[in-house]
Amino acid sequence: MRSLLYTAKMACTGKLSDGVLPILADSAIKIIALVPLVFLWRALAAQGADLGGLRLAQLLSYSCLAIMLERLLNVRTFASDWNYDGQLGDLFHQPLPVFWQIIARTAGTWLPELALFSLPMALLLPLLGVDMLPKTLWFFPSLLLTISLGFAVDCLFVCVSIRIQHASYIVHSLRFSLIALLSGALIPFNLLPFSLGKVLEWLPFGSMAAAPLSLFVGAGNTASLLAAQLLWNALLWPLAALCFAKSRERMVSYGG
Amino acid sequence: MGDKLSLRRVFGLLALYARMDxxxxxxxxxxxxxxxxxxxxxxxxxxxGVFLLAWRFGGVGGLSPWQILFMLGFTATVAGLCMVFFGSNNVAHISRRIGRGQLDHMLLQPLPLWLQLIAEGFLPFSGCPRLLVGLGLVLWSLRGLELSPGWFWWLSLAGYLACAVLCLVGLSYLWSALAFRWPVAFEEISSVVIDEICGPLSQYPLSILPPALLWPLVSILPAGLLAWFPSCILLGRPPLGLPELYPLFFTLGLWALAIFTFRKGLLYYVHYGSNRYTQGGHRN
Structure with missing residues (x-):
């Protein structure tokens, strides 16, 4: 455990090696992305639309939290990049299981952003009238299940990129296009037409972002959301472990 | 400058890159x-995302679902054209090549830099899926809007598309000039401008924003000129009281500024070179 904490600390320090400016620039981009969404919800509320049982205040909290916790709600480890540039091979030389190293390093890189962006946002937004307190404490276990599921899904995508070799950009792009819409991070499922939300919330992507965000704003059925998250964790973790064990023999990296 | 420059030479190079693609x-x-x-x-x-919301709520920001679809088709066509003409070899994302010190490779070639940039980005086959989707959405939305526009409208559409593509690329080159001076910090500025800021913002019907936020989006950070503004004009609803030729004038001004700053940056680069590589040849 101590080794993992040191690994996370190293990753955290590495993230800060270029100073805080890159993190602040990244935060500014996230805020720019949030602005039209906020005004979109306001416009819909102003035209008296039925927001699928959600109030404007809930929508604002939902979108703000989605931006603040973006990296936790859609876990992306460095494994696919490392496979591309050859660094993934280095992990096999370390005296720790590869996957634990990936988890520790990824979690370490989250810390500066959580401290410099998410925490200040959580303190500032209530002053602007956005409620940033969870409506139920089940939000916290749901967030943990989301992170856990995110690592499993990421591992599966890494296996795909190992399998198709040297096309990691395609896998990366495909994955982010799918998750942006299907996870409910951008648009709450309640607002989608044709009952799409009902279908999406039972898919693994729906258990990633939509579940904790819905619980945070007090929307959705706690039991069914958590049950779906537990189910997908139970199914995808063994599958991810099996795929990774098979894929590591196929790993080819040129480095560079 | 080994070869004689002519239009034939330009098309010959484009054909070469098309063949490689x-x-x-x-x-x-x-x-x-x-x-x-x-x-x-x-x-x-x-x-x-935006289309599903517009469909569910019968439109948003004063635009009907079909009008929103037209705007989204326009933005996809712009992205597709950008991919087809400037997608390869990081021609649109030029800050990457500048930041990585790869401009040296181009300066060694027996062709002017501008000609290499025009030819190297050409991806007519692998770059066209987004363009096809965009054009498909534009045609579908016109059917939904029950519009049968005349030749002048189609000419205007082509003009606004060209302006939007050039505006996006010009913006990338304007910001990329910073990478000549600070290669590490600004290596990814093109992708930030194109993919992370302007691209996503151009998908929203920006009339939802208050004027204080809307004006910067048609001037300082012209994401509004990439789809929303020209779409509104083409649909007969010119916004903000600006002239219909505003995107053209803006693009010309932007390119003048981009060329000026890029040349300044290039002069700095020619004088000082890139500090990205160690003596062993590794990029730091």
Whole structure:
């Protein structure tokens, strides 16, 4: 455990090696992305639309939290990049299981952003009238299940990129296009037409972002959301472990 | 400058890059299919959020669902044209090449830099999925809007598309000039400007924003000129009281500024070179 904490600390320090400016620039981009969404919800509320049982205040909290916790709600480890540039091979030389190293390093890189962006946002937004307190404490276990599921899904995508070799950009792009819409991070499922939300919330992507965000704003059925998250964790973790064990023999990296 | 420059030479180079693109596409059927599928899914997925909302709520920001679809088709067509003409070799994302010290490779070639940039980005085959989706959405939305526009309207559409593409690329080159001076910090500025700021913002009907936020989006950070503004004009609802030729004038001004700053940056680069490589040849 101590080794993992040191690994996370190293990753955290590495993230800060270029100073805080890159993190602040990244935060500014996230805020720019949030602005039209906020005004979109306001416009819909102003035209008296039925927001699928959600109030404007809930929508604002939902979108703000989605931006603040973006990296936790859609876990992306460095494994696919490392496979591309050859660094993934280095992990096999370390005296720790590869996957634990990936988890520790990824979690370490989250810390500066959580401290410099998410925490200040959580303190500032209530002053602007956005409620940033969870409506139920089940939000916290749901967030943990989301992170856990995110690592499993990421591992599966890494296996795909190992399998198709040297096309990691395609896998990366495909994955982010799918998750942006299907996870409910951008648009709450309640607002989608044709009952799409009902279908999406039972898919693994729906258990990633939509579940904790819905619980945070007090929307959705706690039991069914958590049950779906537990189910997908139970199914995808063994599958991810099996795929990774098979894929590591196929790993080819040129480095560079 | 070994070869004589002529229009024939330009088309010859474009044909050469088209051939290389086709060769890449035919080399591995699995990879090509995956790439095409990725282009289609990425495009549809990025556009569907706003469209689904517009469909569910009968329009948003004063635009009907079909008008929103037209705007989304316009933005996809702009992204597709950008990919087809400037997608390869990081021509649109020029800050990457500047930041990585790769401009040296171009300065050694027996062709002017501008001609290399025009030719190297050409991806007519593998770059076209997004363009096809965009054009499909534009045609579908026109059917939904029950519009049968005349030739002048189609000419205007082509003009606004060209302006939007050049505006996006010009913006990238304007900001990329910073990478000559600070290569590490600004290596990814093109992708930040194109993919992370302007691209996503151009998918919203920006009339939802208050004027204080809307004006910067048609001037300082012209994401509004990439789809929303020209779409409103083409649909007969010119916004903000600006003239219909505003995108053209803006693009010309932007390019004048971009060329000026890029040349300044290039002079600095020619004088000082790139500090990205160690003596052993590794990039730091």
């Amino acid at each position: 086709l060769d890449w596409l035919l080399r591995d059927a699995k990879l090509s299919l995956l790439d095409a599928a990725n282009g289609l899914i990425a495009c549809l997925s990025s556009l569907s």
